[in-house]
Amino acid sequence: MFNELEERQDFIVIKGRHKKAMKCDSHSVSGSVSQRACVYSGARVVLNPIADAVHLVHGPIGCAAYTWDIRGSLSSGSELYRRSFCTDLKERDIVFGGNERLAAAIDKLVQLYAPKLIFVYATCVVGVIGDDLEAVCKAASSKYGIDVIPVQSSGFMGNKAAGYRAACDALLKLIEPVNTDNIGKSRSINYLGDFNLAAETWIISNYFRSIGIEINAVLTGDSEYAKLKKTTDACLNIVQCAGSMNYLAHKLNDLYGMPYIDVSFLGIQDTSESLRKVAAFFNDDDIILKTEEMIKSQTAKANQAIERYKHHLCGKKAAIYVGGGFKAISxxxxxxxxxxxxxxxxxxxxxxxxxxTLQELADEGVIIVDDANTSELEQFILEKGADILVGGVKERFLAYKLGVAFIDHNHNRKHPLSGYEGAVNFAKEVYSTVCSPVWKYALDQGGDSAR
Amino acid sequence: MRDVNQNPCNMCMPMGGIFAFKGVEGSMVIIHGSQGCSTYMRRHMAEHFNEPIDVASSSLNEKGTVYGGEANLKKGLDNVITLYQPRLIGVLTTCLAETIGEDIDRIASQYMEEKSLTDLNIIAASTPGYGGSHAEGYFRTARKIIESLTYKTEKHSKINIIVPIISPADIREIKRILNALDIEYVIFPDYSDTLDQPFARPYNKNPDGGTKLHDIASMAGAAATIQMGITVDDAISPGRYLEQQFGIPLYNLPIPIGVEATDRFIDTLVRITGCVVPDSLKQERGRLIDAMIDAHKHNFEARCTIFGDPENVYAVAKMCMENGIVPAVAATGSPSPKLGEALGDHPHICVLTESDFMQILEKSTEENVDFAIGGSDGKFLSDEGNIPLIRYGFPIHDRIGGQRLLSVGYTGTTLLLDRMTNTLLSIKYDNYRDKMRQRYLADMQR
Incomplete structure (x- = not known):
């Protein structure tokens, strides 16, 4: 396979008869036009859905401007998380330090919103000018008797995955129980790695309720301070977005002996298997019976709805380019x-x-790539003759320009893709983009006639 | 200075720098900083323009931050050349690169020497995120491009046209007017094609269009410069540079939005070149006046908030006044002392600089405005203050077609005015029956 950048070769494999080692979880190659974001981005994605928290970005304005209310997470209560607060550091602050500006911003926000919880996100410069985030947050915390938690998310300190870990570390500080007597005592579960995009947390919570399992805390979809403080009461953690929350699940297991299982609610098959796994954990005949009944009726309903689209789609070819491996597998x-x-x-x-896992599951000849850049995406999509790409906002317009259909699997979408409803939505969306009449006109739009 | 920015009304400097470089033929941009900066800006632009936006990053990591990012940047330049074969590479700095003290001019020129590059330009612009807004980043970068590409050259009769951040449709409209006047010109930065590519097979990741490099060089010999930049500080003004360095007369004009500003634009061109205004343009002017008269009673004494880049805020505010609409609040996230000066003759306008949306909401509520006009982030004013938003400028994320919004010239003004009047009409008609019933019928039935 031809790739123009030598140092990218090891990040790409073609599925063959033997599994090949491939490079991943490494620095992006400079100048390659990677699609990745940064540490701050990863941390903000994970923590942002905590609805009644003040999310304060400590740095110059850009990071706060580009992340203001761009995600589809829903809240059943406070809307405070949808505001973008920033210390808006200027040149003078870079020279003299931003500690005082940060303290003043926290004072002001406490005065305006009286929050119980403030997250302070470090941006690139804060990591360089040596602001003492920990000390300022600690002082504010004791001054107001609230949780002011620093998030060590300076952009250059790694990739987005490092941001997930920074967010999980912040969460660990938040959920550390004052009273250890209740750890694991409740019969309820925590749901990790769902951000309530387009009501997905609510959809899955309803499934659990109908099979007799209560959700204790969700990290972090539609969550709030008081609920998160009781996180350790649950008897089990289930982990949906493994990329962001596996680390937290491990830590909760190490620290408090909380067991966890990986789940996925993307697609009918994974949804049913996940529900079964959780039901089996409780080892309760009533729960298992209800689970099987629900799986049966929901699967039948979803399959019937999908049938309408399916016969239009058989034999089409798809390319996947998403944030995490968990999502790609599903x-x-x-x-x-x-x-x-x-x-x-x-x-x-x-x-x-x-x-x-991807190498095991993929058919022979499938290209598997880590941290692809736009040139590689273009090359592989065309080379493999993909009819459809699934990805995020930046990939959408590349697909369209290549005349290829596209599925949005990003954080600002406004339609659920989880559970049985999500599986039907997914099929419908694939159908609506693959079978649109517009492609007919794009087919013979050559470069010369366009000018 | 406020203690905390609540809901930003501006973006950072390198974002504006990307716009300026996207307006140059065969260019590619690399942002010297951590990976996130370029990704965030690409995402922001992709959602507005509905286009793939390729911008590279030097992907600075911890090592580069501590020991300097020179090696990263040079590697990045290598890879950009391999992947894109650009004719010009724009290097933009970030908060991070500036804070660790990267000397990008030196790195760029050293790189050119090391590689003995003769058919490639590398232009480095300093755009620290803490140094100003995207609007300043745009002009500062545009000036740096001109500084780098121009040299003393033979005089010719073309006119330089320097535009601020407006829509691709607006740039195309300005070109149409210039063509109608039969004027020879260089328009810069021209991102009307690069950020609004027609669909064509095969896809070309180096989009056609942009101001040609030799045309930019020729700007040093032009008959005059018309710069749509009355709020632009001299230190970052490309037109001022051409005037001071090469003696090119500068006409700093507002964006041609509204009758007066469009007249001024065309009159200036007539004065410089002696061109004749064709009947077709006169007719367009007549249609605009006709539209203004048709709509005048709906618009009179309506009140609005205008927010965004200083240059656009000024132009739209003036256009509102021509129609009897009171621009009660004129706000920008930019420091822009010149916006206040320019609107200083109008004490009824509350001018907010270095503003944020919380402040804009408070003022707009206080001033009892009927609608707001600006980018998508103004949806906050609708959500929290029930103020209808007319989408204009950059960024527009939650509606399609920001790149096609036409607002300049007589025809563009007519379309913009219609959008305003129709917003007022929809408020009136949507509430008409309920309002009248409550006001009069309730009494009658009591």
Missing amino acids: LLKQFREIGIDVVMIGTQNGQPHEYD
């Missing part, structure tokens, strides 16, 4: 559920074990 299965072959799979921040 999408591979989900495309198969609607009769579509996957010809390229890539992720921004996949981990070695996830790429192992």
Whole structure:
């Protein structure tokens, strides 16, 4: 396979008979036009849905401007999380330090909103000019008797995955129980790695309620301070977005002996398997019976709805380029559920074990790529003749310009893709983009006639 | 200075720098900083323009931050050349690169020497995120491009046209007017094609269009410069540079939005070149006046908030006044002392600089405005203050077609005015029956 950048070769494999080692979770190659974001981005994604918290960005204005209310997370209560607060550092602050500006911003925000919880996000410069985030936050915390938690998310300190860990570290500080008597005592579960995009947390919570399992805390979709403070009461953690929350699940296990299981609610097959896994944990006949009944009726309903789209889609070819490996694995299965072959799979921040799984699941000849750049995406999509790409906002317009259909699997979408409803939405969206009449006109729009 | 910015009304300097470089033929941009900066800006622009936006990053990591990012940047330049074969590479700095003291001019020139590059230009612009808004970043970069590419050259009769951040449709409209006047010109930065590419197979990741490099060089010999930049500080003004360095007369004009500003633009061109205004343009002017008269009673004494880049805020505010609409609040996130001066003759306008949306909401509520006009972030004013928003400028994320919004010239003004009047009409008609019933019928039935 031809790739123009030598140092990118090791990040790409073609599925063959033997598994090949591939490079991942490494620095992006300078100048390659990577699709990745930064540490701050990863941390903000994970913590942002905490609805009644003040999210304060400590740095110059850009980071706060580009992340203001761009995500589809829903809240059942406070809307405070949808505001973008920033210390808006100027040249003078870079020279003389931003500690005082940060303290003043916290004072003001406490006065205006009386929050119980403030997250302070470090940006690139803060990591360089040596502001003492920990000390300022600690002082504010004791001054007001609230949680003021620093998030060590300076952009250059790694990639987005490092941001997930920074967010998890901040969460660990938040959920550290004052009273250890209640740890694991409740019969309820925590749901980790769902951000309530387009009501997805609510959809999954309803499933659990109907099979007799209560959700204790969700990290972090539609969550708030008081609920998160009781996180350690639950008897089990279930982990949806493994990329962002596996680390937290491990830590909660180490620190408080909380067991966890990986789940995925993307696609019919994964949703049903995940519900079964959780039900089995409780080892309760009533729960297991209710689970099987629900799976049966929901699967039948979803399959019937999907049937309408499926026969239009059989034999089409898909390319996947998403943030994490967990999502890519689920999408591979989900495309198969609607009769579509996957010809390229890539992720921004996949981990070695996830790429192992992808290599096992993928058909022969499939291209697997870590931290792809736009040139590679263009090359692979065309080379493999993909009819559809699934990805985020930046990838959408590349697909369209290549005359290829596109599925949005990003954080600002406004339609749920989780659970049985989500599986139907997914099939419908694939149908609506693959089978649109517009492509007919794009087919013979050559370069010369366009000018 | 306020203690905390609540909901930013501006972006950072390198964002404006990207716009300026996207207006140059065969250019590619690399942002010297951590990976996130370029990704965030690409995402912001992609959602507005509905286009792939390729911008590279030097992906500075911890090592580069501690020991200097020179090696990263040079590697990045290598890879950009391999992947894109650009004719010009724009290097933009970030908060991070500036704070660790990167000397990008030196790195760029050293790189050119090391590689003995003769058919490639590398232009480095300093755009620290803490140094100003995207609006300043745009002009500062545009000036740096001109400084780098111009040299003393033979005089010719072309006119330089320097535009601020407006829509691709607006740039195309300005070109149409210039063509109608039969004027030879260089328009810069011209991102009307690069950020609004027609669909064509095969896809070309180096989009056609942009001001040609030799045309930029020729700006040093032009008959005059018309710069749509009355709020632009001299230190970052490309037109002022051409005047001071090469003696090119500068006409600093507002964006041609509204009758007066469009007249001024065309009159200035007539004065410089002696061109004749064709009947077609006169007719367009007549249609605009006709539209203004048709709509005048709906618009009179309506009150609005205008927010965004200083240059656009000024132009739209003046256009509102021509129609009897009171621009009660004129706000920008930019420091822009010149916006206040320019609108200083109008004490009824509350001018807010270095503002944020919380302040804009408070003032707009206080001033009882009927609608607001500006980018998508103004949806906050609708959500929290029930103020209808007319989308104009950059960024527009939650609606399609920001790149096609036409607002300049007589025809563009007519379309912009219609958008305003129709907003007022929809408020009136949507509430008409309920309002009248409550006001009069309730009494009658009591």
